[in-house]
Amino acid sequence: MNLSISALISAMPGAIAQGLIWGIMGIGVYITYKVLDIADLTVDGTMCTGGAVCIVMMLAGQPMWLCLLCSFLAGMLAGLITGLLHTAMGISAILAGILTQMALWTVNLQIMGTPNQAISLNNYDLLVSLRYITDGGYPFYQNPLFVVSLFIIAIIAALYWFFGTEMGCGIRAVGANLNMAKAQGINTNLYKVLGLMLSNGLVALSSALISQYQGFADINMGRGAIVIGLAAVVIGSVLASKWAKNFALKLFCVVLGAIIYYIVLQIVSWMRINPDYLKMLSAVIVALFLAVPYWKSRYAVRRKITKTTGGGGDA
Numbered sequence: 001m002n003l004s005i006s007a008l009i010s011a012m013p014g015a016i017a018q019g020l021i022w023g024i025m026g027i028g029v030y031i032t033y034k035v036l037d038i039a040d041l042t043v044d045g046t047m048c049t050g051g052a053v054c055i056v057m058m059l060a061g062q063p064m065w066l067c068l069l070c071s072f073l074a075g076m077l078a079g080l081i082t083g084l085l086h087t088a089m090g091i092s093a094i095l096a097g098i099l100t101q102m103a104l105w106t107v108n109l110q111i112m113g114t115p116n117q118a119i120s121l122n123n124y125d126l127l128v129s130l131r132y133i134t135d136g137g138y139p140f141y142q143n144p145l146f147v148v149s150l151f152i153i154a155i156i157a158a159l160y161w162f163f164g165t166e167m168g169c170g171i172r173a174v175g176a177n178l179n180m181a182k183a184q185g186i187n188t189n190l191y192k193v194l195g196l197m198l199s200n201g202l203v204a205l206s207s208a209l210i211s212q213y214q215g216f217a218d219i220n221m222g223r224g225a226i227v228i229g230l231a232a233v234v235i236g237s238v239l240a241s242k243w244a245k246n247f248a249l250k251l252f253c254v255v256l257g258a259i260i261y262y263i264v265l266q267i268v269s270w271m272r273i274n275p276d277y278l279k280m281l282s283a284v285i286v287a288l289f290l291a292v293p294y295w296k297s298r299y300a301v302r303r304k305i306t307k308t309t310g311g312g313g314d315a
Contacts, residue, residue, distance in 0.1 A: 008270045012263070013133050013145060019262035020148040021128070021209045023255030024155060025225065026232030028202035030254050033233055035163075036195040037175040041097035042082045043203045043229060045104030046075045047222030050204025051211030052111040058119055058212075064127055068208050075204025076197040078104060083193030108219055118216035126212045144213060151209070152255055155202070160248045171195045203229075227282050232258035234289040241293065261285065 025047065032040040050071040057067040078100055085096035109115065121131055128144040140146055162168045170191045173181040181188050203225075211217040235257030240250045261282075268281060 004270070008267070011266055011270070014130060015262045015266035016259055017128070017130075017133060017144040017148065017213070018210075019259030020145065020152060020255065021206055021213060022228055022262065023152060023206075023232060023258035024148075024209070025203050025206035026229050026236065026254045026258045027152075027155065027159070027251055028199040028206065029226070029229030030233050030236075030251065031159075031171075031195055031199040031202070033230065034237070035172055035175045036192065036199075037178075038093045038192070038196070039097075040079075040082065040196060040199060041094060041226055042078055042100045042104075042196070042200055043097075044222045044225050045101035045108070046078045046200045046203045047207045047225040048108045048217065048219060049074050049078055049104055049111070049222075050207030051217035051221055052108045052117070053204070054208035055117045055119060055211050055217040056111055056113075058124055059117065064125065068127075068205060071208035072201045072205045075207075076201040078204070079197035079200030080193060082200070083196040086196075087189035087192055105219070112217060112219070115220075116216055116218040121215050128209050128213045129215070130213055148209065152252075156248050156251045159251060163247060167191075167194065224279060224282070227279075227286060228258070228261065231261045231282065231286045231289070234286055235260055238289050238292050241296075 025043070029040075029043060032038045053071045053074045054067045057070060058064075062070075081103070082093075082096045082100040085091045085099060086093050089096075091099070121129060126132075128147050130144075132138045132142045132144055163172060170181075170186050171194060173184070173186055174188045174191045174195070178188060181191075207217075207222070210221070232254050236250070236254035237257075239256060240253035244250050244253050264285065265278065265282075268278065269275075273281075
């Protein structure tokens with residue numbers, strides 16, 4: 001049993017690293033789900049697009065910074081398509097995301113040429129890789145825990161600044177109250193499109209890092225990604241409900257939510273539970289965390305009624 005616990009502990013850095021990378025994806029989902037108040041399903045397709053672009057460009061010998069930039073731009077383009085389907089064509093946001101996701105399946109196949117593309121980990125200078133955790137001899141600044149943490153700090157700092165600008169406040173206003181934003185003369189369609197572009201750009205960036213971390217991009221790597229993103233957002237929202245009132249802290253809580261999610265998955269894997277149950281367990285985890293705010297509000301109301309009734313009886 002001690003050996004099993006040691007195996008679990010040794011696997012934790014890898015789980016935390018994956019949680020950090022998926023935390024970037026969670027931040028992208030947070031922008032649409034919480035800030036813009038749109039349920040965007042494009043991310044299941046974008047989650048493959050970013051990785052496909054990154055791996056193919058690396059195979060072509062392009063520099064790392066360009067691979068990441070093009071992945072981010074490819075994600076923004078996917079968000080633009082969803083935004084235009086929603087705003088210019090009057091299609092509901094959910095259906096627009098589904099349509100873009102379906103189209104991206106073909107696009108991703110065309111980008112990679114095959115259902116998957118892999119790279120030889122020893123022939124490329126990767127920004128993040130599992131080997132930097134499992135193999136010894138690498139300096140600390142190559143450890144994914146350090147590298148991705150720097151990415152997250154930079155992304156959250158940039159988003160904190162952006163959402164304080166006029167454009168960022170416009171996106172927040174559209175998500176907070178669409179009718180009021182229209183009454184204030186805000187171009188709501190423009191800000192919806194911008195929010196979707198920014199969200200999917202971050203999702204694709206996360207995908208590019210994941211494809212490096214695991215050494216390949218696969219056509220199915222985005223399947224169910226929205227569940228992981230929502231899990232990170234929901235768990236983060238529950239964690240942030242009491243103390244994280246600042247926007248930047250809320251984003252950090254989303255990343256923490258993704259880490260918790262992957263730690264739970266690692267524990268489930270360590271317990272040798274059938275992998276076929278992982279999707280169901282993921283759905284249960286998300287459902288439970290979604291229910292927590294509702295249960296808390298119901299409990300608060302009942303407690304208030306009880307206090308009120310008790311106070312009236314004492315009088």
